[in-house]
Amino acid sequence: MSVINLLRPVTVTEIPENHFVVVHPLDDVPEQKVNSSGLGAMRMTTSVKLSLMSLRGYLILMMLLVLYHVMDLAGVFGSHAH
Amino acid sequence: MANEILSISTAGAEATLPPVRGRVVRSRWLFGVLTFLTVFGPGLIVMEADNDAGAVSTYVQAGAQYGTRLLWILLLLLPVTYFIQEMVVRLGIATGKGHATMIYQRFGRWWGMFSLVDLQLVNFLTLVTEFAAISLALSHMNISPTVGVPLAAVVLITMVLSGSYRRWERVTVFLCLLDLGWIAIALKVRPSFGEVFHNTIVPGIPQGGLTASLTFLVIAIVGTTIAPWQLFFQQSCIADKRLRFSDLKWARLDTFLGAVFTIVVAGCMMLAGNAAKIHGVSFFDPAQMANDLHIFSGGFVRSAMLLLMINAAVLGTTAISLSSAWAYGEVKGWPHSLEMPIRKAPGFYLTYVLCVGLAAAIVLIPGAPLQLIILGVQVLAGIMLPSAIIFLQLLLNDKEVLGQQFVNRPWNNWVNWTIIIVLFILSLILAAQVAAPNLFPAS
Numbered sequence: 463m464s465v466i467n468l469l470r471p472v473t474v475t476e477i478p479e480n481h482f483v484v485v486h487p488l489d490d491v492p493e494q495k496v497n498s499s500g501l502g503a504m505r506m507t508t509s510v511k512l513s514l515m516s517l518r519g520y521l522i523l524m525m526l527l528v529l530y531h532v533m534d535l536a537g538v539f540g541s542h543a544h
Numbered sequence: 545m546a547n548e549i550l551s552i553s554t555a556g557a558e559a560t561l562p563p564v565r566g567r568v569v570r571s572r573w574l575f576g577v578l579t580f581l582t583v584f585g586p587g588l589i590v591m592e593a594d595n596d597a598g599a600v601s602t603y604v605q606a607g608a609q610y611g612t613r614l615l616w617i618l619l620l621l622l623p624v625t626y627f628i629q630e631m632v633v634r635l636g637i638a639t640g641k642g643h644a645t646m647i648y649q650r651f652g653r654w655w656g657m658f659s660l661v662d663l664q665l666v667n668f669l670t671l672v673t674e675f676a677a678i679s680l681a682l683s684h685m686n687i688s689p690t691v692g693v694p695l696a697a698v699v700l701i702t703m704v705l706s707g708s709y710r711r712w713e714r715v716t717v718f719l720c721l722l723d724l725g726w727i728a729i730a731l732k733v734r735p736s737f738g739e740v741f742h743n744t745i746v747p748g749i750p751q752g753g754l755t756a757s758l759t760f761l762v763i764a765i766v767g768t769t770i771a772p773w774q775l776f777f778q779q780s781c782i783a784d785k786r787l788r789f790s791d792l793k794w795a796r797l798d799t800f801l802g803a804v805f806t807i808v809v810a811g812c813m814m815l816a817g818n819a820a821k822i823h824g825v826s827f828f829d830p831a832q833m834a835n836d837l838h839i840f841s842g843g844f845v846r847s848a849m850l851l852l853m854i855n856a857a858v859l860g861t862t863a864i865s866l867s868s869a870w871a872y873g874e875v876k877g878w879p880h881s882l883e884m885p886i887r888k889a890p891g892f893y894l895t896y897v898l899c900v901g902l903a904a905a906i907v908l909i910p911g912a913p914l915q916l917i918i919l920g921v922q923v924l925a926g927i928m929l930p931s932a933i934i935f936l937q938l939l940l941n942d943k944e945v946l947g948q949q950f951v952n953r954p955w956n957n958w959v960n961w962t963i964i965i966v967l968f969i970l971s972l973i974l975a976a977q978v979a980a981p982n983l984f985p986a987s
Binding site for chain 1 (some may be wrong): 562563564565566567568569570572575578579582583638639640641646649650651652655709710785786787788789791883923927930931934937938941942944945946947950968972975976978979980982
């Protein structure tokens with residue numbers, strides 16, 4: 463039996479003793495996943511707060527760098543900058 | 545999970561079950577191999593699609609400037625890229641939802657919108673660079689970009705419109721495997737294998753020391769190996785493929801093999817650049833280098849490099865556009881699956897088509913500001929990557945959602961926080977260099 467044939471699914475209704483059925487995830491019955499929709503926002507523990515605060519600081523710094531670049535391009539710092 | 549139940553039920557007597565599409569096998573070993581093959585795909589695709597046009601340019605440039613001396617960085621990046629994507633695998637399999645949905649649900653509308661807008665922007669600009677690379681390679685093959693670029697866009701759009709996830713995945717995996725051609729190129733340019741082996745496992749600084757240009761090239765290598773869209777793409781891909789809890793170990797293996805394959809291919813790209821260094825060929829872009837190199841290495845290397853450049857851009861484009869379409873569909877609450885026909889998920893497919901179509905159109909505009917776009921990609925990626933990884937790390941410590949089974953272990957957290965801090969510093973240096981080059985001394 464070729465590999466291609468092995469991968470081609472057929473309709474299975476009975477499994478002989480000591481056999482296994484390989485089912486492609488898309489052909490399988492959808493399973494119940496962990497439910498996150500009813501939980502709302504994440505609890506603000508110290509580590510979460512600290513992480514988000516660092517992220518905000520990082521983003522502000524990045525924005526300042528971009529602003530500096532735009533002002534530099536606009537010649538605000540004079541020609542010596544180039 | 546259903547899979548697991550089926551296999552248990554066969555251990556004893558013969559079992560009857562509701563009709564299911566599958567394959568009955570006797571050997572446990574074959575059961576494992578076939579299950580892996582059904583799960584295989586998202587890990588390889590996410591990794592290899594990251595070897596896109598920008599990556600080809602970066603790795604080849606690294607080889608052309610520094611020979612094999614930076615190969616060790618790739619080896620170092622192998623566990624880094626695997627650990628990050630492994631977290632995505634766990635989150636995707638546990639929740640069955642995309643990354644954008646999870647950020648919206650757990651961090652609120654502001655962070656959700658920030659991540660989405662940033663992702664869409666950086667993705668779109670990256671797509672423009674992918675088409676710019678296609679255009680460049682085509683013009684070196686004497687094919688007019690005005691014909692070739694729209695044709696590439698049509699092929700890319702056709703790839704997803706079949707309404708079958710499996711069909712898209714097979715085509716994309718095939719494109720990934722075409723990258724084996726880089727190994728053939730590396731063998732053809734005959735590097736010194738002793739030197740390659742030595743420089744892969746022994747870290748070292750190239751002659752000339754740690755200059756500013758070397759620092760930024762190293763940062764660019766790190767930045768091109770780990771991209772923000774990868775987190776969104778693989779999680780959505782896993783959700784679309786409906787991977788089950790029992791598939792986790794196979795999805796991890798898929799991701800690991802994908803990481804190894806990608807790093808090997810990236811190393812081969814460096815070796816192609818190394819050939820240019822050895823023969824004294826100057827590097828301006830990979831297409832020009834392939835052209836100039838053909839005097840020394842033959843027509844095969846030239847043609848293969850140009851074709852693989854196009855392949856890299858096509859792979860990058862399909863994955864990046866899908867990550868945009870999935871993320872947007874998730875946040876808008878639209879149906880968003882490659883398993884759905886166009887009429888059932890029009891918004892999802894329209895987003896994909898717009899991403900591909902607009903990026904291709906921009907490249908065809910004469911005098912489009914491509915250099916500005918490349919700078920924009922670098923700055924936005926610098927902003928996006930650390931924030932996306934922070935959210936990922938926090939989500940993987942979210943016991944309320946994941947429970948004890950899927951959350952990070954303490955060693956995971958140590959490894960991941962170290963990676964995050966290093967990425968923060970590198971992204972900041974790169975963005976600072978791009979945004980404010982005058983702050984840095986010339987090398």
